[in-house]
Amino acid sequence: MGGTVIEPNVAADAKAMELTDGFHLVIDALKLNGIDTIFGLPGIPITDLTRKAQAAGVRVISFRHEQNAGYAASIAGFMTQKPGICLTVSAPGFLNGLTALANATTNCFPMILISGSSEREVVDLQQGDYEEMDQLAIAKPLAKAAFRVLHAEDIGVGVARAIRAAVSGRPGGVYLDLPAKLFPQSIDAEAGRRSLIKVVDPAPRQIPAPEAVKRAVDLLRCAKKPLIILGKGAAYAQADSEIRNLIERTGIPYLPMSMAKGLLPDTHEQTASAARSYVLPEADVVMLIGARLNWLLSHGKGKTWGGKSSKDWGGQKFVQVDISPQEADSNVRIDAPVVGDIGSCVSALLAAMGSTIQKPPAEWLNAIAERKAKNVAKMAETLAKNPSPMNFHSALNVVRDIVKANPDAYLVNEGANALDFTRSIVDMYQPRKRLDVGTWGVMGIGMGFAVAAAAVGKQQVIAIEGDSAFGFSGMEVETICRYDLPVCVVILNNNGVYRGDEKNLTGGRDPAPLVFVKDARYEKLMEAFGGVGAHASTPEALRKAMEEAIRSRRPTLINAIIDETAGTESGRITNLNPSAKKK
Ligand code: ADP
Ligand code: TZD
Numbered sequence: 001m002g003g004t005v006i007e008p009n010v011a012a013d014a015k016a017m018e019l020t021d022g023f024h025l026v027i028d029a030l031k032l033n034g035i036d037t038i039f040g041l042p043g044i045p046i047t048d049l050t051r052k053a054q055a056a057g058v059r060v061i062s063f064r065h066e067q068n069a070g071y072a073a074s075i076a077g078f079m080t081q082k083p084g085i086c087l088t089v090s091a092p093g094f095l096n097g098l099t100a101l102a103n104a105t106t107n108c109f110p111m112i113l114i115s116g117s118s119e120r121e122v123v124d125l126q127q128g129d130y131e132e133m134d135q136l137a138i139a140k141p142l143a144k145a146a147f148r149v150l151h152a153e154d155i156g157v158g159v160a161r162a163i164r165a166a167v168s169g170r171p172g173g174v175y176l177d178l179p180a181k182l183f184p185q186s187i188d189a190e191a192g193r194r195s196l197i198k199v200v201d202p203a204p205r206q207i208p209a210p211e212a213v214k215r216a217v218d219l220l221r222c223a224k225k226p227l228i229i230l231g232k233g234a235a236y237a238q239a240d241s242e243i244r245n246l247i248e249r250t251g252i253p254y255l256p257m258s259m260a261k262g263l264l265p266d267t268h269e270q271t272a273s274a275a276r277s278y279v280l281p282e283a284d285v286v287m288l289i290g291a292r293l294n295w296l297l298s299h300g301k302g303k304t305w306g307g308k309s310s311k312d313w314g315g316q317k318f319v320q321v322d323i324s325p326q327e328a329d330s331n332v333r334i335d336a337p338v339v340g341d342i343g344s345c346v347s348a349l350l351a352a353m354g355s356t357i358q359k360p361p362a363e364w365l366n367a368i369a370e371r372k373a374k375n376v377a378k379m380a381e382t383l384a385k386n387p388s389p390m391n392f393h394s395a396l397n398v399v400r401d402i403v404k405a406n407p408d409a410y411l412v413n414e415g416a417n418a419l420d421f422t423r424s425i426v427d428m429y430q431p432r433k434r435l436d437v438g439t440w441g442v443m444g445i446g447m448g449f450a451v452a453a454a455a456v457g458k459q460q461v462i463a464i465e466g467d468s469a470f471g472f473s474g475m476e477v478e479t480i481c482r483y484d485l486p487v488c489v490v491i492l493n494n495n496g497v498y499r500g501d502e503k504n505l506t507g508g509r510d511p512a513p514l515v516f517v518k519d520a521r522y523e524k525l526m527e528a529f530g531g532v533g534a535h536a537s538t539p540e541a542l543r544k545a546m547e548e549a550i551r552s553r554r555p556t557l558i559n560a561i562i563d564e565t566a567g568t569e570s571g572r573i574t575n576l577n578p579s580a581k582k583k
Helices: 002-017 022-032 047-055 066-080 091-107 120-124 135-142 152-167 189-195 210-221 232-236 240-250 273-282 295-300 342-353 362-384 392-405 417-425 446-457 467-471 474-482 523-528 539-552 571-576
Strands: 019-021 037-040 059-062 084-088 111-117 145-148 173-179 186-188 226-230 254-256 285-289 317-322 336-339 410-414 434-436 461-466 487-493 532-536 556-561
Touching: 019 022, 019 189, 022 047, 022 152, 022 189, 037 047, 037 066, 037 446, 047 059, 059 066, 059 446, 066 084, 066 091, 066 111, 066 232, 066 434, 066 446, 084 091, 091 111, 091 135, 091 173, 111 135, 111 152, 135 145, 135 173, 145 152, 152 173, 152 186, 152 189, 186 189, 210 285, 210 317, 210 336, 210 342, 226 240, 240 342, 254 273, 273 362, 285 342, 317 342, 336 342, 362 392, 362 417, 392 417, 392 461, 392 487, 392 539, 410 417, 410 446, 417 434, 417 461, 417 571, 446 461, 446 467, 446 474, 446 487, 461 467, 467 487, 474 487, 474 523, 487 539, 523 532, 523 556, 532 539, 539 556
Parallel strands: 037 059, 037 084, 084 111, 111 173, 145 173, 226 254, 226 285, 285 317, 317 336, 410 434, 410 461, 461 487, 487 556, 532 556
Antiparallel strands: 019 186
16 A cells, blocks of 8 residues: 555656756757757867767767867858857867867858866866866857856757857857856756757848849849859858859859859859959949958959059949848948848849849850850860879869769868869869868868768768868878768879978078978878878879779878979969068
8 A cells, every 4th residue: 555655756756856967958959959960079078978969869070180170060061051060178179179160250151169168166266277268258259159058957048049149140150168067967857858949940031121122133234244253152041043043044144252163063154264354354243142352352452353553443333142231341332232141132133133134235245255265275275284293284184074073072172272273173063062261261171171071961072182281180081081981082292382392592401391291192191091092193093093982982092293393382372472572
């Protein structure tokens, strides 16, 4: 009899005792919001978080350096419109991840850097805790937003705020500080479940004002030489068919910025890429779609745009489609800002144009076609050459064919000459497949981007790397092998930064600052971890090795030997490189 009285109470007690903790709430909050992958590097205080996340079905990709995990997270954000998550330990791990967070904010990639941190009381009194640092304060100026959670009950809100901040409006990097003490905090499991938030509509559509749309359409209607510039914001927006419609229905020639290549295939007849230096100064109305008039577009003025001096406007009128209401007029006057998300803006522009769209005047289109044909023929001639040793052109001619035959593949790209030549030689055929150094021209994104593209994009990755660029993240070939990712790294190896033939001006024993060990065998690095290494000193050998890599889907590193005198200093941005007048 006694047993029947006691039993329900025991059950009730047991139920009341069901607890959860900070570790589980963080994982549950992320999972509830569709986060299925975490890029990171374990250690105090987040070791158990990585382990428990994996046990809970989240894919945890562990890197050898936090910066690479951070770059992986940021590009996953760009590819998916979901915030990429990077998880690090305190102080040094946090700082290692911070470069990637700042780069994400600069590039408008949605990312959340989650770092464990040391004891608040000790940190704030600067009493010398293990890995002591006021991380929140340091992250703030580099992040779009930064939050700290002190109580397990607030984890749901903290994660929700971080997600909204990362993906709404102009996307960016968000910092979430989780002190060590938070993780083992226990609370009632039911209360914990109730505290979590599934974010509703994290990146709400932003519909442009009808008068802004009309202003833009009116301006485009009177254009004689219109031009559209597509930026990586247009790629990010995933409004691919709307953008294609706009381009094809208006017949306006367009230029894709580097990471917008492939939004429409680079072989599209309306692309003006091969006539860039003609269309920028000649155009009278330019519509920017998800592209800023920053240094990559010479700030919208100066010689590139037909201006007489570097501060001089070329006289173009601009339409700018952007989600940030502050972007317009950043460099030159924007006559028709259209503020909203690109999908909504482009749809509204198409609707406002109706069926009365006039194609641009034939003289404009013909003039562009003529320049294009000339430049394409010139390039074909250069690409057909087969010099020995290989140069950038003869190597990239192979890459161009391989990408054409494998349009699903991701193309990761960094370096100086290795970047500039790849961008102009290798055509892209699908949106969001070209992943590169972005707004800062940062070296070091290579292997992090490659891991993310393979793990999240689930396609073959081809990474075209300068030998200097590769060095920044080279150790992650172990990560590539460990997760057995279909990544083919091609190092365009010219023995140094930009080129490899510099001499120490003093004649001393130290090498010149820009050169590396000659004939370095980078392919051995991949072999060290069980991947495939190949040495290619001819286009034929490079082609064979790349074809084999793609056929086998095995981690592969091809050391492609390039003439060490082939590059130019700073690639195509030599003009930005100050050099000493005094010799
Ligand atoms: P690129 O380097 O390719 O020229 P930028 O990074 O300079 O491109 O510009 C991207 C722009 O796209 C930013 O100004 C950003 O505010 C904008 N943007 C990003 N996502 C969206 C979106 N979904 N809708 C509208 N604009 C967006
Ligand atoms: N450090 C970081 C983080 N980013 C940078 N952009 C640089 C340094 C400076 N830098 C460039 O702008 S390109 C480059 C460096 C070091 C490397 C160029 O050499 P490479 O490519 O071997 O990668 P090429 O093909 O030889 O030019």
